[in-house]
Amino acid sequence: MITKTKIMMAPRKLKIARKSRFWAVNSLPGSHKKDSSIPLLIALRDYLKLGDKEREITRILTNSLVMVDGKVVKERRRGIGFMDTLTVSGNDYLVSYDRKGKLVILPKPGETKGLKLLRVKGKTYVKGGRIQISFHDGSTMVTDRKDIKNGDSVLVKIPKKEIVDVLKFAPGNRVFITGGSHVGEIATIKSIEIKSSSGENMVHMNEGFSTVSSYVFVMGSPKYTFSMPEAIAE
Numbered sequence: 001m002i003t004k005t006k007i008m009m010a011p012r013k014l015k016i017a018r019k020s021r022f023w024a025v026n027s028l029p030g031s032h033k034k035d036s037s038i039p040l041l042i043a044l045r046d047y048l049k050l051g052d053k054e055r056e057i058t059r060i061l062t063n064s065l066v067m068v069d070g071k072v073v074k075e076r077r078r079g080i081g082f083m084d085t086l087t088v089s090g091n092d093y094l095v096s097y098d099r100k101g102k103l104v105i106l107p108k109p110g111e112t113k114g115l116k117l118l119r120v121k122g123k124t125y126v127k128g129g130r131i132q133i134s135f136h137d138g139s140t141m142v143t144d145r146k147d148i149k150n151g152d153s154v155l156v157k158i159p160k161k162e163i164v165d166v167l168k169f170a171p172g173n174r175v176f177i178t179g180g181s182h183v184g185e186i187a188t189i190k191s192i193e194i195k196s197s198s199g200e201n202m203v204h205m206n207e208g209f210s211t212v213s214s215y216v217f218v219m220g221s222p223k224y225t226f227s228m229p230e231a232i233a234e
Contacts, residue, residue, distance in 0.1 A: 032081030
């Protein structure tokens with residue numbers, strides 16, 4: 001398994017100085033896709049500036065000072081991505097996108113402490129007639145809830161992933177754009193255009209633009225809106 005790559009060849013979504021080092025570690029498979037995740041080594045060293053040397057970051061990890069979504073993580077190659085909560089020495093950070101499509105790590109608003117939004121990517125029936133839901137971060141959940149649909153966002157408590165609310169992929173709800181020319185923007189769904197062909201459904205916004213459904217991450221309803229860091233919500 002290839003554990004590192006030349007930093008100039010690292011995923012373009014990483015917001016790092018590409019002339020500062022020669023090598024960059026690769027994210028482990030299993031959570032977010034490689035091109036949409038930040039290995040913890042890079043998150044702690046290059047984003048949060050908690051150390052300059054790999055051994056300094058390794059020491060932080062081995063001392064159980066780092067959590068992802070409320071669980072202690074010691075693996076330096078563990079990838080974190082959009083909507084993950086990174087906790088270092090009790091301080092919470094949220095992984096998001098800036099207006100250039102780069103992954104950023106910003107202080108997480110206090111009102112969202114202990115909460116996470118998960119976008120539904122797929123559903124399958126399992127033994128006993130229950131439903132297994134697949135989420136954008138690679139995780140899954142088995143539930144009896146039949147009202148949860150693809151494209152919805154599920155608000156959960158972390159780390160146990162207890163369902164708090166379901167934010168529907170529907171007109172009137174607030175969304176965060178995760179790709180395309182409007183990446184990093186927050187908008188409101190005006191209408192959803194269902195394609196009869198194999199093409200992606202189009203989502204039209206009150207703000208006057210449209211994008212494909214896979215770039216739309218529901219973050220708010222008339223009753224609740226998940227607070228994003230100020231630098232992203234502007």
